[in-house]
Amino acid sequence: GESVGLHLPTLSVQEGDNSIINCAYSNSASDYFIWYKQESGKGPQFIIDIRSNMDKRQGQRVTVLLNKTVKHLSLQIAATQPGDSAVYFCAERTGSSYKLIFGSGTRLLVRP
Amino acid sequence: GAGVSQSPSNKVTEKGKDVELRCDPISGHTALYWYRQSLGQGLEFLIYFQGNSAPDKSGLPSDRFSAERTGGSVSTLTIQRTQQEDSAVYLCASSLEGNGYTFGSGTRLTVV
Numbered sequence: 736g737e738s739v740g741l742h743l744p745t746l747s748v749q750e751g752d753n754s755i756i757n758c759a760y761s762n763s764a765s766d767y768f769i770w771y772k773q774e775s776g777k778g779p780q781f782i783i784d785i786r787s788n789m790d791k792r793q794g795q796r797v798t799v800l801l802n803k804t805v806k807h808l809s810l811q812i813a814a815t816q817p818g819d820s821a822v823y824f825c826a827e828r829t830g831s832s833y834k835l836i837f838g839s840g841t842r843l844l845v846r847p
Numbered sequence: 848g849a850g851v852s853q854s855p856s857n858k859v860t861e862k863g864k865d866v867e868l869r870c871d872p873i874s875g876h877t878a879l880y881w882y883r884q885s886l887g888q889g890l891e892f893l894i895y896f897q898g899n900s901a902p903d904k905s906g907l908p909s910d911r912f913s914a915e916r917t918g919g920s921v922s923t924l925t926i927q928r929t930q931q932e933d934s935a936v937y938l939c940a941s942s943l944e945g946n947g948y949t950f951g952s953g954t955r956l957t958v959v
Binding site for chain 1: 851878880882887888889890891892895897903938940942944945948949950951952953
């Protein structure tokens with residue numbers, strides 16, 4: 736399928752290394768955040784979420800960190816694998832609306 | 848259904864024609880969202896339906912774009928008098944209130 740994110744910033748990592756993908760969000764009133772993974776030709780796939788009353792949340796091989804002071808979100812992937820190669824987006828939600836607003840995305844390339 | 852289903856998966860249309868894109872959300876999900884993703888770009892919010900409330904249409908780029916959600920389930924996004932700049936992947940998502948956001952695989956629209 737057609738690739739997404741041809742003009743996105745790219746992070747290239749060696750297989751087995753840890754990856755850190757960063758996101759600056761726009762609205763200081765946002766209270767819920769999600770990281771999505773998007774492979775070529777597919778829709779975004781949920782990875783992990785975090786609410787604004789937390790600053791860290793861990794999943795399987797992934798950790799999300801939230802710094803509300805500087806409106807910054809990061810996704811850490813431990814022991815990066817070739818299957819992690821994709822475009823990663825952060826999304827934020829504000830107040831009573833359920834709509835998600837997405838960041839611009841980062842392409843992760845895993846070198847074997 | 849088990850996931851969000853979108854049809855068609857691909858659509859090629861001539862400039863000036865109208866197109867309809869369909870989204871079948873996850874059964875029981877109360878909220879439905881449409882996004883547009885142009886090549887090399889992030890996800891652009893278009894419109895959001897929540898229960899019986901008036902839809903949030905704040906992301907629709909022009910009056911050529913409209914959407915309906917019938918019976919609180921299936922949604923149709925209509926683009927009238929298509930232009931070449933409408934070429935993109937149109938993604939639909941649904942959620943149960945503010946939880947469980949799930950995306951479909953999208954409809955790739957090409958206007959020639």
